Amino acid sequence: xxxxxxxxxxxxxxxxxxxxxxxxxxxxxxxxxxxxxxxxxxxxxxxxxxxxxxxxxxxxxxxxxxxxxxxxxxxxxxxxxxxxxxxxxxxxxxxxxxxxxxxxxxxxxxxxxxxxxxxxxxxxxxxxxxxxxxxxxxxxxxxxxxxxxxxxxxxxxxxxxxxxxxxxxxxxxxxxxxxxxxxxxxxxxxxxxxxxxxxxxxxxxxxxxxxxxxxxxxxxxxxxxxxxxxxxxxxxxxxxxxxxxxxxxxxxxxxxxxxxxxxxxxxxxxxxxxxxxxxxxxxxxxxxxxxxxxxxxxxxxxxxxxxxxxxxxxxxxxxxxxxxxxxxxxxxxxxxxxxxxxxxxxxxxxxxxxxxxxxxxxxxxxxxxxxxxxxxxxxxxxxxxxxxxxxxxxxxxxxxxxxxxxxxxxxxxxxxxxxxxxxxxxxxxxxxxxxxxxxxxxx
Numbered sequence: 269x270x271x272x273x274x275x276x277x278x279x280x281x282x283x284x285x286x287x288x289x290x291x292x293x294x295x296x297x298x299x300x301x302x303x304x305x306x307x308x309x310x311x312x313x314x315x316x317x318x319x320x321x322x323x324x325x326x327x328x329x330x331x332x333x334x335x336x337x338x339x340x341x342x343x344x345x346x347x348x349x350x351x352x353x354x355x356x357x358x359x360x361x362x363x364x365x366x367x368x369x370x371x372x373x374x375x376x377x378x379x380x381x382x383x384x385x386x387x388x389x390x391x392x393x394x395x396x397x398x399x400x401x402x403x404x405x406x407x408x409x410x411x412x413x414x415x416x417x418x419x420x421x422x423x424x425x426x427x428x429x430x431x432x433x434x435x436x437x438x439x440x441x442x443x444x445x446x447x448x449x450x451x452x453x454x455x456x457x458x459x460x461x462x463x464x465x466x467x468x469x470x471x472x473x474x475x476x477x478x479x480x481x482x483x484x485x486x487x488x489x490x491x492x493x494x495x496x497x498x499x500x501x502x503x504x505x506x507x508x509x510x511x512x513x514x515x516x517x518x519x520x521x522x523x524x525x526x527x528x529x530x531x532x533x534x535x536x537x538x539x540x541x542x543x544x545x546x547x548x549x550x551x552x553x554x555x556x557x558x559x560x561x562x563x564x565x566x567x568x569x570x571x572x573x574x575x576x577x578x579x580x581x582x583x584x585x586x587x588x589x590x591x592x593x594x595x596x597x598x599x600x601x602x603x604x605x606x607x608x609x610x611x612x613x614x615x616x617x618x619x620x621x622x623x624x625x626x627x628x629x630x631x632x633x634x635x636x637x638x639x640x641x642x643x644x645x646x647x648x649x650x651x652x653x654x655x656x657x658x659x660x661x662x663x664x665x666x667x668x669x670x671x672x673x674x675x676x677x678x679x680x681x682x683x684x685x686x687x688x689x690x691x692x693x694x695x696x697x698x699x700x701x702x703x704x705x706x707x708x709x710x711x
Contacts, residue, residue, distance in 0.1 A: 270296065271372035271380075272363045274356055281351030286359055289377055292368050293343040297330060299366060300347070300359070306332050316349060316359060319366070325358045326350055340377055341384030382692060389692030390419045393647060397480055404529045405637065409479045409644065417642045419691050421469075425462050426687040432458050433684060436677045456665070459680075463661045466654055469643050475636070476644030477651075478563060482524065482531040483633055486562035488583060490575075493568045494593040497616045499523060499536040502626075520554050527626075530633045535562075559583060564632055566591050566625075571598040571613070574606055584609050589628055595620060650690050657686040 270290025276283065288296050294305050299319045306312035309331070316325045328349035338344040349355050363369050378395055381387050387395075394413035401407040412418075432455050487495045500506055503523045525532040535558050559565055565588040567580060572594060576584065584590055590611035592602065596618050602611075612628060614621040645651050660683035667676035 270366075270369045271376055272296070272360065272369060273372035273377070274360070275346070275377075276351065279351075280353060284349055284351035284356050286347045286349070286356065286363075287344070287372075287377060288347070288363065289338070289340045289342050289344040289372075289380060290368075291343060292366065293345050294332075296363055296366055296369065297332065297345050297347075300325075300362060301330065306330050308332050308334050308337075311348075316347065318358075319362050325362070326355045336384070336386075339386065340380040341386045342380060388419050390422075390690065391416065392692075397646065402524070403526050403531045405479055406531055409476065409646065412642070412644070413646060418644065421465075421643050422687055422690050423693070425465060426684055426691075426693070428458050428462050429680060429684040429687065433677065433680045436680060440674060440677060459661060459665055463658060463665070466658050466661070469645065470651070470654055470658070472645055473636070474645070475638070476646040477648065478636060479531065479644075480646045482533040483636060484558075484561060484563045485532060485534040485566060485629070486558040486564075487534065487536050487566045487568060488559055489568035489580070489591075490570070493570045494616050495568045496521075496536050498566070498568055498591065498593070499534060501616060501619075501622060502534060520558055527633060528630055530637060532633070563587060563636060564589070564629070568593055571595050571602075574603070576605060576609075587632075589625070589632075591625060653686040653690050657683045660686065 270288065270292035272286060272288045274284060275287040276285040297305060300316050301314040302317060302322065303314065306314070311329045311331055313327065314330045315327050317323060318325060326349045328347055331346040331348070333339070333344040333346075335342040335344065347359065349359065360371070364371065375396070378387070378392050382389060382392050391414055394410045398407065398410035398414065401410055435451055435455055487498055489495055499521065503525060520538075521536040523534050525534055537558050538554065565583055567583050567588055568591045569576070569580070571592050574592065576590075588610065590606070590609040592598075592606065592611060592613045593616055595613045596615040598613075602613070610628075612621060612625045614625055616622070645654070660679045664676050664679040664683060667679060
C-alpha cells in the first residue's frame, strides 16, 4: 500500500509539502505530471495536473527519493506546491483515486522508517519530541537523542549481555565441558558492570522526563489566599477567574510557560478547606493529587491569617516555597514558625516582591535541569524497561552464584530483551550468532 499526507503544517501557507511513500509512488508522480520521473534527489519544477482531464492544479517542485535511500526506506516523493487549502485538497483527491493509495495514519511515515530499519525506536521518539519542542532546552535534548548516543549506549550494554548469554547457553548445551575459570569471572564482572551502568542511568533525578514534559509547579493553599491571581500574574494573562467568593476555583487550571528557556506547567488548584459541597470536595481532592505529582509547590497563604498547622505544614517539607500574599495588610513581623520556611513576602495587589518569587523559582529550575550525563531517560517506557532489566540482572547474579545456569539463562534473556525493547531491537537469532562465532559447536 502507498500512503500520502500533508507533511507541512495545516492551514494556508506559502508552501505546502505533500509526502508520498510506497511501491506506487512513481505511478502517482507520473500520473500527476504526465512525465517520466525526475532525477533522484534533485528539485524539479513540474506542472501538477488533474489525472483524468489534464487540467492544471498548480505548478510546483517534485523531489524523488528511490528506495531504499529514503527516509522510509521505500520509494518516496515530495510535492512542494503553493499552500492554499483548495490546492492541497485537489492533489490529495487525485492521489486517493489511484489504486492502492490511501491517506497516511498519524506517524506512519516514521513507523515505516522504523520497520525498515532506517531508524530505531529512540530516534523515532526523538523526532516526535523535536517537532513538539517549545523551548530551547527541549530542542537540544531531542537533538541529543537523535544523534544516537543513548541508542549507542543501550546497544553496547545489550551486546555485553548477549555475549554473557552465549557463554551461559554454551554451558547448558554442553554440560560435560567445564567453562574456563576466566570465563566464569568474566560473566560475573561483565554482568556487574552492566548493572552498575544501568543503576547510574536510573539515578538521573528524572531530568530527561522533566525537560520533555515540563517542570510541574502546583499553586496550593487555603481559599481566598490569591492563588488564581498569582497564576494570572505569572502567566501575564487572565487564565483563572478571580473573585472575593471563597471556593471560586473548583477544578485544576493549567498554563504552559517558558521561563528563561525552561518548560514549565503551572497549575492553579482549588482552595483547601473543610467543605460539604461535593463538587468543591472533588476539586480539593484534585489539588492534593497535584501536590503529590508536582516538582515544586507554591503554598500561598494570606498574611493576615497564616495557619501552617496540619496539612499545610506537610506541604512545606519538600520542594516548596511559602508565598505570603497580601503583605500590604501585614502589621508587624512574621512569626518564627513562618520565617523558618523557604518563603517570600509578596503583594499581588501592589505588585510587590513578585520579582523575588520569580528569582527563587528560576534558581530551583536551574538546579532541577542540571545533568552532566549524555544518556537521559526521556520517557517512562524507557525507565520501566531499565528497571526490569536491573531486576532480572540481580536475579541472574544470585542464580549464577549458585551455578543454577538453566534458570540464570532465562533471567539474562529477559534482561537482554528489556534493553532491546528500548531501541526496538529484539532478535533471538543474535544470541545464536554469538554462540556460533565464539564457540566451535561442530568440533
